[in-house]
Amino acid sequence: MSQISRGLENVFIKTTSLTYIDGENGILRYGGYDIEDLVEHTSFEEVVHLMLYGDLPTKLQLQRLKSALDEAYEVPQQVIDMIYSLPRDSDAVGMMETAFSALSSIYGMPWNKATNRDNAVKLVARASTVVANVLRAKEGKKPAIPEPSESFAKSFLKASFSRTPTEEEVKAMDAALILYADHEVPASTTAALVTSSTLSDIYSCVVAALAALKGPLHGGxxxxxxxxxxxxxxxxxxxxxxxxxxxxxxxxxxxxxxxxxxxxxxxxxxxxxxxxxxxxxxxxxxxxxxxxxxxxxxxxxxxxxxxxxxxxxxxxxxxxxxxGFPVYMFTSLFALSRTLGWTAHVIEYVEDQHRLIRPRALYVGPLKRDVVPIELRG
Ligand code: CMC
CATH class of the missing domain: 1.10.230.10 (Cytochrome P450-Terp, domain 2)
Incomplete structure (x- = not known):
């Protein structure tokens, strides 16, 4: 009899150079760097470079990456309208799913090794516009697009609250973005991988991941x-x-x-x-x-x-x-950061390890039955 692995526990679905977890000793590393070291000495943007381009950036690479993020904050007006057209008491992650479905219709494109990583950078920037506006829409405020500033965290906080955050607040937000950026293959990343394995587009992968993240046993x-x-x-x-x-x-x-x-x-x-x-x-x-x-x-x-x-x-x-975030935003904040891990993992999978993910279910129902016509079934 075939073995069922309930919850896919201890099943390895891919190899990765992104995140290392030692669950026995409580160690987490991105690309070989201890998480404590990254939070203390780098910014979220540097971690974006590490995850998507394989190493921490040089000063010039960081400057280029920041420009790429800054240029991508703007999203089509229809996406903003869609967020604001939803009832204010809508679920925040559900609103993100709606926005990312719309972004998938607009930006979803075939995988291409030459552009996948640059596209992921744009997706992360667009995620910050989406999350800031999910908050603003739910709070009854007008739309705002993140503006270039010293950091991704600062631009996001400013767009969220229409005020300049303190240095302490920016550092805390930046730390949260780094801490939630990736965690190997939890349920949400696995959902993204399953989606990418059909060669669906990268925004659709994020929609699948968001749906899985929402539950109280995971991001919730x-x-x-x-x-x-x-x-x-x-x-x-x-x-x-x-x-x-x-x-x-x-x-x-x-x-x-x-x-x-x-x-x-x-x-x-x-x-x-x-x-x-x-x-x-x-x-x-x-x-x-x-x-x-x-x-x-x-x-x-x-x-x-x-x-x-x-x-x-x-x-x-x-x-x-x-x-200053309401409790209903916590999962969306997690999601904002995790767009990095989701996209980095699906790119790693599609580019180097691609195979359609199609497991089996072991059939345990009746072996063979004859249909009794409805008029004879009583
Ligand atoms: N409180 C009390 N008992 C617990 C808890 C908990 N938070 N977590 C696990 N257990 C017990 C559980 O009752 C079971 O006991 P027993 O063997 O006596 O029946 C045993 O530990 C094993 O639990 P499990 O649910 O089979 O183990 P799992 O590996 O599936 O659990 C988990 C992982 C995260 C679903 C579970 O620990 C849990 O439900 N935690 C609370 C929700 C939570 O904090 N989730 C966030 C996870 S980390 C970030 C993320 O993924 O987003």
């Missing part, structure tokens, strides 16, 4: 994790909430656990550091940070023995909240 976890902090309300209530909801109620602690990491997710530690700094000037955010810390302690105490630890989504919400 940051929102769910943060909602726990809001529900707890006050740091002093953390322990009783944990006992009631998690121990007695047997609910999953959101933002905890990972298919690959059997220890602390290294991104969680970095997000925690930024959450602490960025929440200092916002009393609500500081309160949620305190709650998160207490919940982390209780979670590790209870689940550590089962190798269940905080994942990247546990503290990211505190960072996003302190930056």
């Amino acid at each position: 976890a940051a929102e769910e994790a943060f909602k726990q902090f809001v529900e707890i309300g006050e740091p002093d209530m953390t322990e009783s909430w944990f006992k009631r909801k998690i121990i007695e109620g047997k609910s999953r602690l959101m933002g905890f656990g990972h298919r690959v990491y059997k220890t602390y997710d290294p991104r969680a530690k970095i997000f925690k550091k930024y959450a602490k700094v960025i929440s200092e000037r916002n009393s609500d955010a500081r309160k949620y940070f305190e709650i998160a810390q207490k919940l982390e302690e209780l979670g590790v105490e209870t689940f550590g023995a089962k190798h269940i630890y905080p994942n990247t989504d546990f503290y990211s919400g505190v960072v996003f909240y302190a930056l």
Whole structure:
């Protein structure tokens, strides 16, 4: 009998030079560089270059890449209109899917080794226009296109909130963009790969990835994790909430656990550091940070023995909240950053390892039956 791998656990679908994960020791590297090192010493734009062109850029390469991003922020008016035509209470990721479907109709083109990577850079820039306008549309504001500035993170924050962000805010946003940029082949990237394997276009790959990312077991976890902090309300209530909801109620602690990491997710530690700094000037955010810390302690105490630890989504919400984003935007912010990983992986797959992804399902239904005509079926 054929073996079924439930959840495709431990199935290798491709080789990659993009991201290395050591789940036992909590190590994450992009292109050989430790994630901590990248967050501390590079910008998201440099990571875009690393992922798409194979290495960190020289100064000249970085300048060229920034110009390419700056030139691509503008999207066709119809795409903007489409975002703003949706009801304001629409799901933010759903709005992104709509916009990316429209972009696929306009920019979806056959794969071409000479242009794939440059197209991916444009796609990442367009993603920032889409996400900023999803926020603005939901908040009842007028459209705004990111404008060139010192950094991708700054342009995005400025377009989102119509104000110049502080250096601290830009650094926190930049760190979040780097931290969420890629994570090998989780469900969303796998959905993108399946789509690319049919040679569908790169924007359609992102639509497929967005659909998979949305769920609470994947990208939706940051929102769910943060909602726990809001529900707890006050740091002093953390322990009783944990006992009631998690121990007695047997609910999953959101933002905890990972298919690959059997220890602390290294991104969680970095997000925690930024959450602490960025929440200092916002009393609500500081309160949620305190709650998160207490919940982390209780979670590790209870689940550590089962190798269940905080994942990247546990503290990211505190960072996003302190930056001024509503909770409903957290998954879209994750998606903005992950457009980089999705596109880098599908390009790697289509260019070097292409094969139609077509698994099998093991049939377990009745072997053969004769049809009884409807009038005789009672
Ligand atoms: N809280 C309590 N128990 C948990 C948790 C959790 N967060 N995660 C796993 N477990 C338990 C689970 O109940 C099961 O226990 P038992 O063997 O006694 O039945 C055991 O651990 C294995 O769980 P699983 O669901 O079979 O394992 P998995 O590898 O499929 O889990 C996961 C991965 C991420 C779906 C799961 O840990 C989870 O649901 N976490 C909460 C949601 C979350 O934070 N997701 C974000 C993941 S990281 C970022 C991303 O991918 O976007």
